[in-house]
Every structure is written in C-alpha cells, then in structure tokens.
Amino acid sequence: MRFLKNLYIQVLIGLFAGILVGYLAPTFGVQMKPLGDTFIRLIKMLITMVIFCTVSVGIARMESLKEVGQVGFKTIVYFEVITTVALVLGLVVANLVKPGAGLNIAPASLDPHSVADLVNKAHSIGSVSFLDQIVPNSVVGAFANGDLLPVLLFSVLFGVALSIMSTRSQIISKVVEQFGDALMRIVEMIMRLAPLGAFGAMAFTVGKFGIGTLQQLGMLIICLYVTSILFVVIVLGGISRYAGVSLWGLIKYFRDELLIVLGTSTTESVLPRLMNKLERLGCNRSVVGLVIPTGYSFNLDGAAIYLTMTSMFIAQAMNIDLTWTQQLGLLAILLITSKGGAGVAGAALIALTATLASHSIIPVAGITLILGIDRILNEVRALVNMLGNVVATIVVARWEGKFDIEMARKVLSSSREDQLAAEKCAAGLIDSDPQAELELAAKS
Numbered sequence: 001m002r003f004l005k006n007l008y009i010q011v012l013i014g015l016f017a018g019i020l021v022g023y024l025a026p027t028f029g030v031q032m033k034p035l036g037d038t039f040i041r042l043i044k045m046l047i048t049m050v051i052f053c054t055v056s057v058g059i060a061r062m063e064s065l066k067e068v069g070q071v072g073f074k075t076i077v078y079f080e081v082i083t084t085v086a087l088v089l090g091l092v093v094a095n096l097v098k099p100g101a102g103l104n105i106a107p108a109s110l111d112p113h114s115v116a117d118l119v120n121k122a123h124s125i126g127s128v129s130f131l132d133q134i135v136p137n138s139v140v141g142a143f144a145n146g147d148l149l150p151v152l153l154f155s156v157l158f159g160v161a162l163s164i165m166s167t168r169s170q171i172i173s174k175v176v177e178q179f180g181d182a183l184m185r186i187v188e189m190i191m192r193l194a195p196l197g198a199f200g201a202m203a204f205t206v207g208k209f210g211i212g213t214l215q216q217l218g219m220l221i222i223c224l225y226v227t228s229i230l231f232v233v234i235v236l237g238g239i240s241r242y243a244g245v246s247l248w249g250l251i252k253y254f255r256d257e258l259l260i261v262l263g264t265s266t267t268e269s270v271l272p273r274l275m276n277k278l279e280r281l282g283c284n285r286s287v288v289g290l291v292i293p294t295g296y297s298f299n300l301d302g303a304a305i306y307l308t309m310t311s312m313f314i315a316q317a318m319n320i321d322l323t324w325t326q327q328l329g330l331l332a333i334l335l336i337t338s339k340g341g342a343g344v345a346g347a348a349l350i351a352l353t354a355t356l357a358s359h360s361i362i363p364v365a366g367i368t369l370i371l372g373i374d375r376i377l378n379e380v381r382a383l384v385n386m387l388g389n390v391v392a393t394i395v396v397a398r399w400e401g402k403f404d405i406e407m408a409r410k411v412l413s414s415s416r417e418d419q420l421a422a423e424k425c426a427a428g429l430i431d432s433d434p435q436a437e438l439e440l441a442a443k444s
Contacts, residue, residue: 022206029207035200053180058286059159100316198263302384
C-alpha cells in the first residue's frame, strides 16, 4: 500500500470520490463545498508573503538592475504574444465549429437580473485605472486583501532597494530568504490536505450542476477542451521543444499540481509549490520570482481561449452574425480585458462581462447561457493557465542563460520515487544522504 502515500494517487482518489458523491448524493455533495474553499483559503493566506520573499530576494541577487529590466521586458513581450495566439485560436475554432449555432435563443427570453452582480463587478473593475489597481493605498492592505499586482510592485521595489544597498542588505536578505523557506514548509504541510480539498470541490461541482448540465451545453464544453488541448500540444509543445525540454516530461513532473488545479479549479492553490518545483527543475530563483507572479495576471492562456470562444458561442446562440471587422474589434477589447485578473474571484467570467459590455453588439444577458457550466469550463482554463506559466518561466530563463538544461533533463527523466525524495528533501521532511549523493554524482 506504499502507493497510497503518493500525493498524486491521493488527489486522484479524492477527485473520483468527489465525482461519485456528487452524482449519487447531490445534496450532500453541495454541502462539501467548504472543504474545497477552506483548502484554497489556506494556500491563499500565504501567497502574497511567498511572492514577496521570492521576488525581493531574487532581484537582490541579480547582478544589476539592468538585468531586472531585461527580464521584465522579455517576460511582458512573451506574455502578450502568446495570449494573442490563444485569443486568435479560440476565435478561429469558434468560427469553424460554431458551437452555439442552432440554439436560436431570443435575447428577450434571457433574464438580465441573473448577471447583475457580474455587471456591477465588471463596471467597478473597468472604472479603475491600471495605475489604481497596481498602486495600493496601503502596502499592508494589499497583503491583507491578497492583491497580487500591488504586492508584486512592492516586492520589486523592495528587491531593488536591497540591491542598491548591496553589502549592507545581506542580513535583511538572509532573514527574508529564511522567512520564505519557513513559509514553504507551511505550504508542504497544507498540501497534505489537497486530496480533501479536491474531494470537496469536485463533489460540489457535480452535485450543484449535475451531469445534465454537461449534456445541455456539451458542444461548447467539448470545443473548449479540444481547443485547449490543441493549444497545449501544438503551441506550448513547440515552445517547450525550442527551450530544450519535453512537454510530456513537464506534465508528468507537475502532475500533482495539475490534479490539484483540476480539483480546485484555481491555479492559486499551487502557486508556492509551482515556484519551488521550477527552481528544482533548473530555473533561476530570480527569474521564477518575476515570471510566475506576473504570469498569474498577464499570461492567462486558458482564459484567453475561453473568452473568445464563449463570446462567439453567445453570439451564435442568439443568431448574431458578427462581421470580421466586428470580430477584430472584439479581439482588440479582449487584449485588454483578459489581463490583470489575478486574485479576483471568477475573474474570467467578470472579464467576459466587461468585454460584452464594451463591445455592445452581443447582449450581456447572454452570459446566463454559460453560468451553469462555467465551473466546468474553469477547470480546463485553469490547467492551461498553469502550463502556460510553467513554459513561460522556462523560456525566459533559457533566454537569460539562467536555465540549467542538463539538470532539467535529469530531473524529468528520473523516476517518480527519486522526484518525491527530492521534494521531501527540499521541504526538509527527510535528511539528505551524502553517500547517496556521491554515488549519484559518480554515475552521472
């Protein structure tokens, strides 16, 4: 029964148990929602502090502030290009497959009051400028509210200050680094509850929306899942090969995190663990600290595919024939609304609401068509978001010459037992064996 100690197996059992409970006892399944929500909150309470420690120490260790600027610029350019590709892919597939065609929904038959809260949230977010979002009134408030963009800004400024102070900041840098290590130890303890969190979240999803919901809007679900798989295999797979690593190897290496994201439907549940494993894969800590937190706001590939596809689905379901000019206008709006959603509950749905409100051709009330299946759609977009940020970190690290390709290949080709032992050793759960390390070094 040793395999039951594997987090991958435990989360898998939790997922299947959640599906079974949600299907056989829907009412009880819905009551399991607090299990998933509590697990996510346990992780989220640490995210801002983990980002602060990782980013500030990473920048302080960089050779120069010019290097920080170079990494930041390359990261933003990469994000913009890849998310645009994802948006265009979703638009093209929606035009070819037409998942909403034939539903013939009359706009007057939709209840606009059911999306009133989303409209209000979208309006409040849209009325706030980017500078207002990223510059907080209080640093403490940003940490308390879990606002990733303001925390990221403060972390960068703090790291730059440490870098300018040079030798005088070594003690502070060491304290912050050790504090970050302690936080990662807490994360490892919380991750033992991941199977329970995955069970609760999946039981709620199936119990609340049921299998019938899948059948009702099955074409959109299938279309989004297939398009997302194509994006991962073709786009992210091609980029991974360019970076010198195997996409399949990355999927196997991060399978625990992928399963947790599948169960909880949010990438925030694995952010600290993701950063830690990328460092062990051979990515420089400073690059990981800059790319991953920024990617959670600006590199949402799965959300990009979702936004164009659901927008076109709603238009097709209402028999609204959009010209290519109107579709390009929709794409231009999405280039803006698809960014900066980190830390906002239901960010993709709010971004979709803001997009339709800005486009003015597709009725905002059409969002009621996908409200019932949004949780199901969210699972695949969260998975793609996570994989997109993993690949982005590796690519930027490779561009900067801060990616140990040989280490990455050894880690990806090592056995599951070796990877688990390395994780436990990194987390301080077991002591390293010097003799074993010498023997491994001799073999390699």
